[in-house]
Amino acid sequence: METEKEDNLRFVIIGAGMAGILSAIKLEEAGLHNVTLYEKAERLGGTWRENTYPGIACDVPSHLYSYSFAPNPEWSHQYSPGVEIQRYFEDVASQFGIGDRIRFGEEIERCEFVDSRWKLRTRAGRRDEADFIIAATGVLHHPNNPEIEGLEDFDGALFHSARWDHDVPLDGKKIGVIGTGSTGVQITSALADRAQKFSLFQRTAQWVMPQENPAYSEAEKKEFREHPEQLRILHQAISKLFAASFANAIVDADSDLMKEIEAQCLLNLEQSVSDPGLRERLRPNYRAACKRLVISPDFYEAIQKPRVELVTDGIRSVEPGGVRTVDGGFHELDVLVMATGFRADRFMRPMEIIGRTGKRLDEVWADRPSAYLSISIPDLPNFFMLNGPNGPVGNFSLIEVAELQFKYILQLVDQVRAGECRSLSASDVATQVFDRERVEAAKKTIWSTGCRSWYLDDRGIPATWPWTFDRFREAMSEPDLAAYDFFFT
Numbered sequence: 231m232e233t234e235k236e237d238n239l240r241f242v243i244i245g246a247g248m249a250g251i252l253s254a255i256k257l258e259e260a261g262l263h264n265v266t267l268y269e270k271a272e273r274l275g276g277t278w279r280e281n282t283y284p285g286i287a288c289d290v291p292s293h294l295y296s297y298s299f300a301p302n303p304e305w306s307h308q309y310s311p312g313v314e315i316q317r318y319f320e321d322v323a324s325q326f327g328i329g330d331r332i333r334f335g336e337e338i339e340r341c342e343f344v345d346s347r348w349k350l351r352t353r354a355g356r357r358d359e360a361d362f363i364i365a366a367t368g369v370l371h372h373p374n375n376p377e378i379e380g381l382e383d384f385d386g387a388l389f390h391s392a393r394w395d396h397d398v399p400l401d402g403k404k405i406g407v408i409g410t411g412s413t414g415v416q417i418t419s420a421l422a423d424r425a426q427k428f429s430l431f432q433r434t435a436q437w438v439m440p441q442e443n444p445a446y447s448e449a450e451k452k453e454f455r456e457h458p459e460q461l462r463i464l465h466q467a468i469s470k471l472f473a474a475s476f477a478n479a480i481v482d483a484d485s486d487l488m489k490e491i492e493a494q495c496l497l498n499l500e501q502s503v504s505d506p507g508l509r510e511r512l513r514p515n516y517r518a519a520c521k522r523l524v525i526s527p528d529f530y531e532a533i534q535k536p537r538v539e540l541v542t543d544g545i546r547s548v549e550p551g552g553v554r555t556v557d558g559g560f561h562e563l564d565v566l567v568m569a570t571g572f573r574a575d576r577f578m579r580p581m582e583i584i585g586r587t588g589k590r591l592d593e594v595w596a597d598r599p600s601a602y603l604s605i606s607i608p609d610l611p612n613f614f615m616l617n618g619p620n621g622p623v624g625n626f627s628l629i630e631v632a633e634l635q636f637k638y639i640l641q642l643v644d645q646v647r648a649g650e651c652r653s654l655s656a657s658d659v660a661t662q663v664f665d666r667e668r669v670e671a672a673k674k675t676i677w678s679t680g681c682r683s684w685y686l687d688d689r690g691i692p693a694t695w696p697w698t699f700d701r702f703r704e705a706m707s708e709p710d711l712a713a714y715d716f717f718f719t
C-alpha cells in the first residue's frame with residue numbers, strides 16, 4: 231500500500247515534446263501528481279516545434295503517429311503535415327490538463343544524484359529536487375552544421391533546416407539545399423515550383439519509396455468522430471501490420487521483404503525519371519533502407535522540373551554569391567539551407583549529469599552513448615530515458631516506442647512505491663550483456679550493409695534496436711528486475 235510519502239514522490243520531466251507530454255499524462259494517470267516538466271523553449275512540441283521547413287510532414291501514418299489514448303479524427307491526410315502534428319500535441323496537452331506542470335523557457339543545465347535524490351539546476355540558476363528524472367529530450371535535435379570553407383562569407387540567407395528563418399522570402403529566389411535525407415527531399419518537393427532556381431546538392435543518392443498521401447474526406451472524419459473505436463482499431467491494425475512487415479525486414483537484410491522494398495524503390499526510379507543521365511545520378515550504390523528510407527510521392531517529379539537542378543559534383547566552398555563545386559561550377563544563390571541532419575549521439579547533453587558514484591555522464595559515455603534497453607544507465611538511479619540510445623528509431627512511430635517504454639518505466643517506479651528500494655538503475659553487467667548482444671545482432675541488419683548514416687556509431691555499428699519490434703514489445707512488457715541494482719539509502 232502506498233504511504234503518503236510514496237504518493238508524493240517527486241518527478242522532473244525534461245523536455246515537453248512528444249515523450250515529455252506523454253510522461254506527464256501517464257504519471258498523472260498513475261496517481262503521481264508531484265510533477266514538473268522543464269522545457270527550454272517557450273512552446274511545447276519538440277521536433278514539431280523546431281522543424282517548420284516547407285513541406286514538413288511525418289512519414290509514419292498519422293493514425294499510428296498519435297498517442298494510443300488520444301486518437302485524432304481530424305487528421306487531414308494519411309501522412310499529415312508538421313503544423314497539424316504540432317497542433318495535435320498542443321491540443322492533447324491542453325485536453326489532459328498538463329499545461330500548468332510545464333515551466334517554459336527553463337533549461338536544465340545540471341543534475342546530480344546526492345543523498346538519494348536528484349538535485350537539479352537550470353541555466354538561470356533555479357534549483358529543484360526530484361526523486362525521479364524522466365529524460366524526454368529527444369534524439370535528433372542538435373543540428374549538424376558541417377564545416378564548409380567560406381560558409382561564413384555567404385551574403386545570402388543561411389540556416390539549418392531545423393532553424394528555418396520564415397522572414398526570408400523564397401518565391402522567385404535562387405535556393406540551394408545541401409542534403410538529400412528525408413528533410414532535403416521534402417523541402418525539394420515543396421519549393422521546386424516556388425524558386426526561380428532550385429539547386430539540390432546531393433552527396434549520396436537516396437532510395438525513394440513512392441507513397442501516395444490521400445486526404446481524408448469530410449465523411450471519413452465524421453465517421454471517425456462518431457465512432458472513435460474505429461480509430462483505435464485502425465491504430466492497432468497499422469501498428470500490427472508495420473511490426474509484421476517493415477520492422478521485421480530491416481533487421482534481416484536478407485529477408486524477402488527487404489528485397490521487395492528495394493525492388494519497389496528501383497521501379498520507382500526507373501519509371502519516374504526519364505532522363506538516363508539524371509536517373510544514373512539518382513541511383514544509389516547501396517542497399518535500400520540502409521540509410522533511413524526516404525518516403526515521397528513526388529520527389530522525382532520535383533527534381534525533373536525545369537527550374538530544379540541536381541548537383542552531384544562535390545562542394546568545394548561557399549562564396550559570397552553561392553556555392554562552388556569541385557568541377558569549378560558555380561551555383562548562384564540567395565538562400566542556402568543546410569538539410570544536413572543532426573548529431574544523433576548527443577541525447578540529453580550538453581546537460582551535466584552526475585550519478586551516485588560522482589561520475590559524469592560524459593565520462594560514462596566517453597566512447598559512445600549506451601543504455602540498458604535504451605532506458606537506464608548504471609549508477610544513474612531513478613533516471614530514465616525515453617527514446618534513449620540504441621532504441622528502435624528507424625522508420626518507426628516513436629510515439630508507440632515511447633508509450634511502451636513508459637509502461638516499463640512505471641513498473642520500475644512501482645518498485646520504489648512499493649518500498650522495495652529507494653532507487654534503482656540498470657546494473658553494469660546487464661548493460662554490458664545487452665550491448666554485446668545488440669552489437670552482434672546489428673550485423674544482420676540492413677543498416678550494416680555498407681552505407682553512411684546517422685544510425686551508425688563511431689565504429690560504424692548501428693546504434694539502433696537490432697531485433698524485431700515484437701521483441702521490443704516483449705522486452706518492454708515487464709522489467710527483468712535481476713538486471714537492476716537496488717539502492718536503499
Ligand code: NAP
Nearest residue numbers: 287288289376409410411412413414433434522569570571
Ligand atoms: P539526414 O538523414 O542525416 O540527411 C543529411 C543529409 O545531409 C544527407 O544527405 C547527407 O549526405 C548530407 N550531408 C551531411 N553533411 C554534408 C556535407 N558536409 N556535405 C554535403 N552533404 C552533407 O538528415 P535529415 O534529412 O534531416 O533527416 C534526419 C532524420 O530525421 C531522418 O532520418 C528521419 O529519421 C527524421 N525525419 C523524418 C521525417 C519524416 O517524415 N518522418 C522528415 C524529416 C526528417 P550523406 O548521405 O552523403 O551523408
